[in-house]
Amino acid sequence: MAQQRRVQLSTQRPTSTVCVLGTELSLDVCGSAPKDAVAFHVQGTPGVKLYVVHETQSVKLPSSVCRWPLAAGAEVLLAMDALSKDVGDEKVRISYFGEAGGVPVGRAMLYLTCVDVSLDTDASRSGAVSRTLLDKATWTWGPDGHGAILLVNCDRDDPKAETPDNRDTAVRSYAGTGTSHTRNPTFLCFSPRFFLSYTPFSTPDLKDMSQMVLRTRGPHTIFAGHRLLLHVDFGDADKVGVFYGGNSVALEEYKHVLGGSKLAYAVKPSRHQEESIFYVEGLAFPDVGFSGLVAFHVTLLESPEKGLLETPIFTDTVVFRVAPWIMTPNTAAPLEVFVCSVDNNEDFVASVGALAEKAKCPLTICPLLENRQDRWIQDEVEFGYVQAPHKTFPVVFDSPRDRGLKDFPVKSILGPDFGYVARQAPEGTSSLDSFGNLEVSPAVTVRGKEYPLGRILIGSSFPRLGGRRMAKAVKDFLVAQRVQAPVELFSDWLHVGHVDEFLSFVPAPDRKGFRLLLASPSACYQLLKEKQEEGFGEAAMFEGLEKVPKPTINEILANEGLRKFNNYVQSCINWNRDILKRALGLAEPDILDIPQLFRGDVATGAEAFFPDMVNMLVLGRHLGIPKPFGPLVGGQCCLEQRVRALLEPLGLTCTFIDDYFSYHLLSGEVHCGTNVRRKPFAFKWWHVVP
Numbered sequence: 001m002a003q004q005r006r007v008q009l010s011t012q013r014p015t016s017t018v019c020v021l022g023t024e025l026s027l028d029v030c031g032s033a034p035k036d037a038v039a040f041h042v043q044g045t046p047g048v049k050l051y052v053v054h055e056t057q058s059v060k061l062p063s064s065v066c067r068w069p070l071a072a073g074a075e076v077l078l079a080m081d082a083l084s085k086d087v088g089d090e091k092v093r094i095s096y097f098g099e100a101g102g103v104p105v106g107r108a109m110l111y112l113t114c115v116d117v118s119l120d121t122d123a124s125r126s127g128a129v130s131r132t133l134l135d136k137a138t139w140t141w142g143p144d145g146h147g148a149i150l151l152v153n154c155d156r157d158d159p160k161a162e163t164p165d166n167r168d169t170a171v172r173s174y175a176g177t178g179t180s181h182t183r184n185p186t187f188l189c190f191s192p193r194f195f196l197s198y199t200p201f202s203t204p205d206l207k208d209m210s211q212m213v214l215r216t217r218g219p220h221t222i223f224a225g226h227r228l229l230l231h232v233d234f235g236d237a238d239k240v241g242v243f244y245g246g247n248s249v250a251l252e253e254y255k256h257v258l259g260g261s262k263l264a265y266a267v268k269p270s271r272h273q274e275e276s277i278f279y280v281e282g283l284a285f286p287d288v289g290f291s292g293l294v295a296f297h298v299t300l301l302e303s304p305e306k307g308l309l310e311t312p313i314f315t316d317t318v319v320f321r322v323a324p325w326i327m328t329p330n331t332a333a334p335l336e337v338f339v340c341s342v343d344n345n346e347d348f349v350a351s352v353g354a355l356a357e358k359a360k361c362p363l364t365i366c367p368l369l370e371n372r373q374d375r376w377i378q379d380e381v382e383f384g385y386v387q388a389p390h391k392t393f394p395v396v397f398d399s400p401r402d403r404g405l406k407d408f409p410v411k412s413i414l415g416p417d418f419g420y421v422a423r424q425a426p427e428g429t430s431s432l433d434s435f436g437n438l439e440v441s442p443a444v445t446v447r448g449k450e451y452p453l454g455r456i457l458i459g460s461s462f463p464r465l466g467g468r469r470m471a472k473a474v475k476d477f478l479v480a481q482r483v484q485a486p487v488e489l490f491s492d493w494l495h496v497g498h499v500d501e502f503l504s505f506v507p508a509p510d511r512k513g514f515r516l517l518l519a520s521p522s523a524c525y526q527l528l529k530e531k532q533e534e535g536f537g538e539a540a541m542f543e544g545l546e547k548v549p550k551p552t553i554n555e556i557l558a559n560e561g562l563r564k565f566n567n568y569v570q571s572c573i574n575w576n577r578d579i580l581k582r583a584l585g586l587a588e589p590d591i592l593d594i595p596q597l598f599r600g601d602v603a604t605g606a607e608a609f610f611p612d613m614v615n616m617l618v619l620g621r622h623l624g625i626p627k628p629f630g631p632l633v634g635g636q637c638c639l640e641q642r643v644r645a646l647l648e649p650l651g652l653t654c655t656f657i658d659d660y661f662s663y664h665l666l667s668g669e670v671h672c673g674t675n676v677r678r679k680p681f682a683f684k685w686w687h688v689v690p
Contacts, residue, residue: 002079005313008032009094011106016088018222019080020300020314021116027076029094034106037096039067041104042076047090048112051077067097080114087113087219115218117228119298119316121148122210125686127389129213137317139293143687149388150210150240150294150320153281154395154419157205164420165205166283169256171243172205206254207391208417209243209279212318214298216269216276223269227301227310230257230278231264236294239322243279246270258296259283267298282322285421286480292322323386324481325395325421326685327440329454330618331507331514332678334361337619339674340371340405345662352617352624352674355655359619366405370412374404375663375673378500379434381409383677386419392680395419399435400471425471432459432468436498436672437491440484442505442514443683446585452683455583456484459491459499467492482690487583493572495605500671502573503580504614507621508650512590515650516580518573519614520593521566524639527595528553531631531638539631539638541610545660553631562599562609569598569606592646595639607667611660613643615669619676623647626669627656 003023009015009032019025029040042061044050050061052068053075059065068074078092088111095104123134123146132146139147153165157172165172214230216223232240242258247270257265257278267276286292297317301310337356339349349365356363366377374380382397398409400423414420425433441454456478461467469475469492478486491497502519531539537554556562580586597609608615611626618624630639637656644654663673 003314004077007110009108009110011096011108014109014111016111016113018226018300018302018313019078019112019114021080021083021114021217023079023314025078027078027092027094027110029074029076029108030070030072032094032108033070033096036098036105038070038099039097039101040070040074041067041095041097042092043095044078044092045090047080047082047084047114048092049079049081050092053077067101070096078112080112082114083116083218084112084114084222085219087222090114113219113222115222116215117298117300117314117316118215119230119296119318120213120215121318121320122389123148123318125149125389129211131215137295137319139319139321141686142689145686147686148210148212148318148320149686150280150282150322151208151386151388151391151393152283152285152322152395152419152421153205153208153241154386154421155208155393155417156414156420157208157416159415164414165208166241166281169241169260171254171279206243206279208393209281210320210388210390212242212278212280212296214267214276214278215274217274220269220271225303226313227303228267228269229264229299229301230267231297231299232258233295234263237261237263239282239284239290240294240320241281241283242296243281244276246276247273254279280320282320284322285325285477286322286482288476288480290480292324292480292482294320294322296320321686323388324483324685325384325386325397325477326453326481326681327382327384327438327456327484328678328680329440329442329514330505331442332681334359334619334676334678336362336364336677337617337674338364338366338377338676340366340375340377341368342371342373342375343368345375345673348657348659348662348673351655351657352670355617355619355622355624355657358653358655359622361619366408366412370405370408372404375666376403376434376436376668377405377408377675378672379436379498380405381413381675382435382438383675385680387680387685393417393419394677395421397435398422399433400425400429400474401434402429423471423473423477425473427471429471430468431497432461432491433471433474434498436496436500436668437470438478439499439503439505441516441584442512443681444512444584444586446583450689451485452688453484453681453685456486457489457499457503457580458486459494459497460488461492462488462490468497483685483688485690487579489576489579490572493569493602493606495600495607496667497605498672500615501608501612502576502614504616504618504671506618506623506647506650506652512586514590516584516586516591517594517614518577518591519596519598519612520573521570521597523593524595524597525557525563525566527638527642528557528631531633532557534633536631536633536638539633541631542629543632545629548660556597562597565600565606566597568602572606594646595642608664608669610639611664612669613639615671617657617670617674617676621652623652623654624657624670624674625654626664627658627660629660
């Protein structure tokens with residue numbers, strides 16, 4: 001339905017007004033009628049379409065009826081299809097007649113100027129702004145949905161700036177700095193650096209923003225007596241920033257015109273240009289109290305007589321949705337591997353480097369100066385991305401754990417086309433706030449409901465009361481992104497408490513395209529029992545490791561306390577198995593049980609008895625698995641043999657990495673000590689139906 005505006009007429013003096021292309025004017029024929037009038041006649045110039053609404057019927061003029069009774073509810077509607085060439089070049093005349101008919105008892109004259117005022121975005125999500133018949137004031141999900149998309153401008157295009165671009169009101173650029181962007185020079189890179197959407201010297205801050213185009217057409221002088229106001233709702237103002245450069249292409253000419261305390265901006269249309277291009281940046285991700293939807297309006301104000309306030313005569317509205325932060329699963333193609341260099345882990349770093357080379361993936365080593373002896377890079381950050389039709393770039397999510405690596409994301413990752421987001425935990429942090437406790441599944445379908453971007457997995461303390469939980473701010477943030485609906489698992493039974501201690505995902509060529517790996521004490525006891533029955537009961541664990549107890553298969557199987565504790569662990573994992581099957585739509589053939597034992601007690605929590613093999617580094621088909629140092633059977637580790645037998649038929653290659661002294665004894669493994677930036681999903685998030 002066309003936007004409609006009521007216009008008051010007068011028989012005492014002519015009335016002039018503006019008709020915006022695509023709208024209707026409703027003429028108040030009754031309000032201006034002389035007291036003796038009982039009928040009226042309407043005439044208009046050729047550029048005006050006229051309709052009389054009488055007794056709920058709409059009749060287009062001219063018609064066979066020349067005079068219309070001046071009954072209550074009588075209305076004249078008009079619209080215009082062509083822009084005016086001059087001010088007031090079209091007109092409508094209303095003639096009023098009394099009972100006697102004949103000579104009119106009064107006339108009302110309306111002079112019209114047709115202009116075009118339109119606020120447009122990339123509502124069709126094509127990557128370019130265009131005029132559309134879609135409802136710009138609404139935003140809908142799905143492949144047939146519509147509505148513009150806004151990126152949070154959370155990268156840092158000026159290397160000299162100290163904060164992300166969404167924390168200032170300037171337009172930044174690394175264009176013309178003379179050097180292409182690389183990470184902090186203290187980083188060691190074994191392979192060339194690549195960034196999503198990265199082109200040296202050419203990508204300014206504006207490319208991170210979405211365009212909003214104001215189109216104004218019609219006689220230029222009409223805008224001298226009218227004002228165009230671009231404005232944002234008060235509740236949205238702190239979520240967005242708008243920049244405008246007028247007719248200039250120079251970055252220094254772009255001014256911050258909307259957002260924060262600036263709720264409105266008066267636009268002065270150019271005599272020589274019909275379009276005013278504004279650049280819009282997101283300042284905040286969806287979160288509690290912010291759905292991600294932001295509305296902008298342009299209002300045409302009419303100036304009445306001197307001393308009176310302007311009155312709005314037309315408003316056009318557009319709606320953006322701020323793009324969510326999206327995680328990538330282990331099964332996505334790796335783009336870059338991260339590892340920390342600390343005291344006593346040289347061999348581990350070399351092993352990770354060799355695996356990255358096999359996978360043809362760049363390796364970035366965070367040196368001691370940067371990590372300050374904090375080797376748990378998986379716990380500090382999670383790599384994800386943001387995406388709009390015109391641009392995609394990676395965004396690192398900084399956990400609230402804030403240990404030795406706390407400055408690493410801002411100092412060494414944040415940069416041009418590499419964004420940053422963080423959440424704090426004012427109530428204090430626990431181990432469950434580290435991002436080893438944050439994983440995401442590959443794409444799944446659950447009882448007909450599609451999750452094409454997978455589902456986030458986090459660990460918590462349920463079903464036990466009073467345990468540790470992920471910080472509310474972090475969990476709320478993850479839920480608010482909407483496109484990867486989180487699933488809460490039970491991980492508080494572990495000493496560290498991370499979901500990556502008992503699960504992982506690997507790619508597979510069949511079924512759903514992946515397998516869920518679960519740590520399994522039952523599978524481990526079954527394997528050890530088999531080897532005992534084959535006559536290898538005296539084969540010992542941890543051969544080749546100095547000053548480490550070396551229990552035999554017989555001793556492990558005879559240890560009732562260990563068996564009892566692992567029965568408890570298995571029950572905890574089984575609880576999660578059932579949740580994962582329901583939440584991810586999995587069947588038993590989609591799950592592989594990886595032999596694993598745990599030690600500890602219910603009070604302090606479980607830790608891996610030998611290096612935790614599900615805590616692996618997945619680089620495509622190349623797997624970096626913690627070396628378990630299991631009993632040697634026929635000269636080979638029986639645990640490694642079993643894992644190879646499970647994974648190699650899927651086309652995967654298993655490399656076992658010795659992390660015993662450098663990570664395992666410190667309550668972590670290969671996955672905990674590495675991190676991976678991965679390729680975004682091919683599926684566009686706005687096609688999701690939450």
